[in-house]
Amino acid sequence: MxxxxxxxxxxxxxxxxxxxxxxxxxxxxxxxxxxxxDCDVKAGKIIxxxxxxxCPPGCQDVKYRVxxxxxxASFSSVCNAAIHSGIIDNTGGKIxxxxxxxxxxxxxSFSNGVRSLSLPRWRESFLVSEGKPRKxxxxxxxxxxSSSKTTAVKSEPKxxxxxxxxxxxxxxFNTSGKASDQGDTVHKEYQTTPVPTPATxxxxxxxxxxxxxxxxxxTVPQLTTTPAAARTTAAPAKTRPGxxxxxxxxxxxxxPAYASVVAAAASAQRQEPFATFxxxxxxxVHLAMEIDSxxxxxxxFDTGFSSKEExxxxxxxxTSQGNQNCKVDLSFLMDGSWSIGKRRFQLQKRFLGNVAxxxxxxxxxxxxxxxxxxxxxxxxFNLKTYANSKDLRNAIxxxxxxxxxxxxxxxxxxxxxNFFLDANGNRGGAPNVVVVIxxxxxxxxxxxxxxxxxxxxxxxxxxxxxxAAQSExxxxxxxxxxxxxxxxxxxxxxxxxxxxFSLHKVVQPLVKRVCDTDRLACSKTxxxxxxxxxxxxxxxxxxxxxxRTVLQFVANISKEFEISDTDTRIGAVQYTYEQxxxxxxxxxxxxxxVLNAIKRISYWSGGTSTGAAISYASEQLFSKSKPxxxxxxxxxxxxxxxDDVSLxxxxxxxxxxxxxxxxxxxxxxxxxxxxxxxxxxEHSFFVDEFDNLYRYVNQxxxxxxxxxxxxxxx
Numbered sequence: 001m002x003x004x005x006x007x008x009x010x011x012x013x014x015x016x017x018x019x020x021x022x023x024x025x026x027x028x029x030x031x032x033x034x035x036x037x038d039c040d041v042k043a044g045k046i047i048x049x050x051x052x053x054x055c056p057p058g059c060q061d062v063k064y065r066v067x068x069x070x071x072x073a074s075f076s077s078v079c080n081a082a083i084h085s086g087i088i089d090n091t092g093g094k095i096x097x098x099x100x101x102x103x104x105x106x107x108x109s110f111s112n113g114v115r116s117l118s119l120p121r122w123r124e125s126f127l128v129s130e131g132k133p134r135k136x137x138x139x140x141x142x143x144x145x146s147s148s149k150t151t152a153v154k155s156e157p158k159x160x161x162x163x164x165x166x167x168x169x170x171x172x173f174n175t176s177g178k179a180s181d182q183g184d185t186v187h188k189e190y191q192t193t194p195v196p197t198p199a200t201x202x203x204x205x206x207x208x209x210x211x212x213x214x215x216x217x218x219t220v221p222q223l224t225t226t227p228a229a230a231r232t233t234a235a236p237a238k239t240r241p242g243x244x245x246x247x248x249x250x251x252x253x254x255x256p257a258y259a260s261v262v263a264a265a266a267s268a269q270r271q272e273p274f275a276t277f278x279x280x281x282x283x284x285v286h287l288a289m290e291i292d293s294x295x296x297x298x299x300x301f302d303t304g305f306s307s308k309e310e311x312x313x314x315x316x317x318x319t320s321q322g323n324q325n326c327k328v329d330l331s332f333l334m335d336g337s338w339s340i341g342k343r344r345f346q347l348q349k350r351f352l353g354n355v356a357x358x359x360x361x362x363x364x365x366x367x368x369x370x371x372x373x374x375x376x377x378x379x380x381f382n383l384k385t386y387a388n389s390k391d392l393r394n395a396i397x398x399x400x401x402x403x404x405x406x407x408x409x410x411x412x413x414x415x416x417x418n419f420f421l422d423a424n425g426n427r428g429g430a431p432n433v434v435v436v437i438x439x440x441x442x443x444x445x446x447x448x449x450x451x452x453x454x455x456x457x458x459x460x461x462x463x464x465x466x467x468a469a470q471s472e473x474x475x476x477x478x479x480x481x482x483x484x485x486x487x488x489x490x491x492x493x494x495x496x497x498x499x500x501f502s503l504h505k506v507v508q509p510l511v512k513r514v515c516d517t518d519r520l521a522c523s524k525t526x527x528x529x530x531x532x533x534x535x536x537x538x539x540x541x542x543x544x545x546x547x548r549t550v551l552q553f554v555a556n557i558s559k560e561f562e563i564s565d566t567d568t569r570i571g572a573v574q575y576t577y578e579q580x581x582x583x584x585x586x587x588x589x590x591x592x593x594v595l596n597a598i599k600r601i602s603y604w605s606g607g608t609s610t611g612a613a614i615s616y617a618s619e620q621l622f623s624k625s626k627p628x629x630x631x632x633x634x635x636x637x638x639x640x641x642x643d644d645v646s647l648x649x650x651x652x653x654x655x656x657x658x659x660x661x662x663x664x665x666x667x668x669x670x671x672x673x674x675x676x677x678x679x680x681x682e683h684s685f686f687v688d689e690f691d692n693l694y695r696y697v698n699q700x701x702x703x704x705x706x707x708x709x710x711x712x713x714x
Contacts, residue, residue, distance in 0.1 A: 032133060033141040034094055037078060039064050043126040044074035044698065047144045049099045052131050055079035060090040065706075066116040068106035073122035074099070075702050082128045084114035094131025099124060108455060110448075118455035119705065120525040123560075146695075320388035322362015326515035329367050329383055329426055330359075331419050333411050333436040336372040336402035340439040344500045345401045348437060351503045353393040358511045361389045366515070367425060368392060373411035374404030379418070384425030408442035412449040412485070416456055431523035433514050435461045436485075439500075441468055441476045450485035455709075459522040460486050461514065462494045465503060487522040518628045526708035527560065528567035531585050531629040533621040535613050537637040538574040538604035541666070546690040547603040550636055553693040555598045557634065560701050563591040569629070570594045571621045575613035576606025577642075581620050610641035614648040614659075614675065622657050631657045632704065635675055638690075640668040649675045658707070659683060660700060664690055682707075 034052055039059035055078070064077035072081045082088045082095045089112070103125055108118035133139055332355075334348055352370065359366045367387070370380040380399050386392040415434055420426045434453065441464075450460055462482045468475070478484065486493035492513060495506050517523070534554050538547065554572070561568040565586075572582040582601050588594045614635070622631045633652065652659060661675040661684045669686065676683035682703050685696045 032139060035141060035143050037143065039077060039079050041078055042075045043078050043097060043099065044124055045145055047146055048140055050097065050137065051143055052094060052096050052133065052139050053078070053143065054094050055082060055088060055092045057092045058090060059083060059092065060113055066114060067119045069109040069116055071100070071103060071125050071127060073106050073119050074124040074126055075698060080114055084111050084116050085128050086112050087128050087130055096129045096131050098127045100127060101125060105456065107452060117709065118452070120457070120527050320362035322365025323360030324364050326359060326366045327364065327430045328433050328514055328517065329420065329430045330514065331415055331434045332368065332370050333415065333434060334370055334372050335406060335437050335439045336374045337406040337439065338403045339406060342401065344439065347500045347503060349396050349399060351507065353396045354504060354507045355511060356392045356396065357389045358507050361387065361392050363387050369419065370396065370399070371411060371415055371419065372399065372402050373407060374402040375407060377411040377414040382419065382424035405443040406438065407444045408436060408438060409444040409446040409449040412446060412453050416449070416453040416458060420458065431459060431517055431520045432457055433459045433461065433520065435463060435510070435514065437463045437465070439465055442481060443477065445478045446481050447478065447484040454487055454522045457523055457525060459520045460493065462486060463497065463506065463510065465497045465500055467496060492519060526705035528562040529630055530568045530632050531622070531625040532561070532568060532570050532632045532634065533617050534572045535617050535633060535635040536572060536574045537608060538606065539576050539608040539639065540605045541639050544603050549690045549693060551598055551601055553636070553697065555595050556694065556697045557700060558594055558598065559591060563594055565589045572598065572601065573613060573617045573621065574601060574604055575609065575616070576604050577609050578606065579613050579616035580604065585621065585624060608637065608639050608641055609643045610637055610671065611643040611645040611648045614645065614652055618652050618655060618657065622655065630708065633657050633659045634662065635659065636662045637667050638664040639666045641671060645671050646674040653677055662696065664693065
């Protein structure tokens, strides 16, 4: 009996132990399977709003393009962006990707062996961080792609084409609609993957940082008419390569502090000329919290320079409308280095005062601010501080010389990040112009800082005074620095003055150039500098329902551009055997009016004479395009043309029309290639049915922007 009880007890014990072990196994956290993605996969192609993925080796390649720094536009290569940000290297590895809102600007930079590009704006962004799961978030083991491509890790029911059609939105003609990125769906309803659920809801607002600065001194010796002393070159500048020359201005030619500056100057030429973009200490989640208030030049690109941007401007005595034929936002970079000397610094101030008077400063005309540079730059006053020429001239007279080296590259980087902000009076619709005044040559490099400024839409002019003599050229750190800095190398953006005493002669030529807004090339971006003509197939084979889908495609492209009389303009032609001008470039000047006009286009029905339609569009649309606009034709057709397309297309190309062809269903590939500009593979697209047109909205805009940004600067 006792033996039986013991055996029974032992059996129960073993059973309980086994059950407990099984329960423990079940409660163990399931291992996260990390899907692998290819080097060419763009964030916008993946529907999942947050995911962990593994990048393969070898993604550090220029063909995998990246747009932005720290925060990337969603048509960037995910893996190459991770390399650029320093999360992984070219051997690959796991990364965490979080989708966030789009930005009004993405800044390119060179980091970790990857050159990222700049972009004016994009509708969706993403952040990259170390591939560790966040607490409380469930990550997918299968990534869902907008183009029906999936990473086959766990089997899931495949969505049929009918399922995808069922999710399509009927109409998004309103301007508030947002498109996802390349290959991504245009409509939010396509996002079928559940959003990861954080343990706590993330905040969406961030307090705006404020700074309190000290008011600059307002005393300065009065300008005298004493003849200038003979110019000499200081011995240290001759013996140390790369040093800026120091002019002898009598007993006060060299500031006492300059001795230490000269000692440090030899190493200055080896330093980076502009502020290196530091990765913010904030986590990706914190960056996402700041997304609504982020602007280029704020927390993500803190330079550490002193700034007076947050100063409250003095009450204005009067406000002038100004010269309304010259509506530009101007920043003058004045040389405050010791090399210029006190006498020439006064001549520089007189020149700036004369420019302010000639411009006709006013709220409806040009606005002008000044940044003085030496070792470091600082803002003397911003765009909204003075609204008439008289007050501005008085303020210029009170500026005191900073001293130091001539770090122009550092000053350009500072202006790019800190000056042209809404808080400082930037008006948005007015071109941004920087005029750099340089005594001799810079003591740092300007090329990279200038490139970043140009890509932000800033027009850079240089006024160089008393350039390097033949014997001094060995001391110039960066040869041909002006051509490396300006928007175009044609000579329009640069003025060389042989002497400070003849500087007054260039006041009018300079004013004329900065006010010539049609030639301010750097204000032009891929989104605001085109005349876009849509040539739409209205033949019988299209059908009423599909024709509405084509119009939706046209509207989705149009609403991504900045539309106005002076920005991008839209026109449309419909064709069958005949052609009809639906509306011309000058018909509508607002985005909403253009979208409404597209919606009102009625289906025609008839044959297909595509060649005649191209000729008609060339005559009725593009012959009336503005000289400073890029002429872009986007042709959509669903079949082979009854007439020849190659000769009309060739004539359009020769007249400067950039042609994109989009073929549907029965469209002939050879005709699409003949219509498209070179290279044809970047200018022609084909879809099997009309409902798939939406997939090429983002690709088309990306190609237009890439082509625009690759234009030569001469």
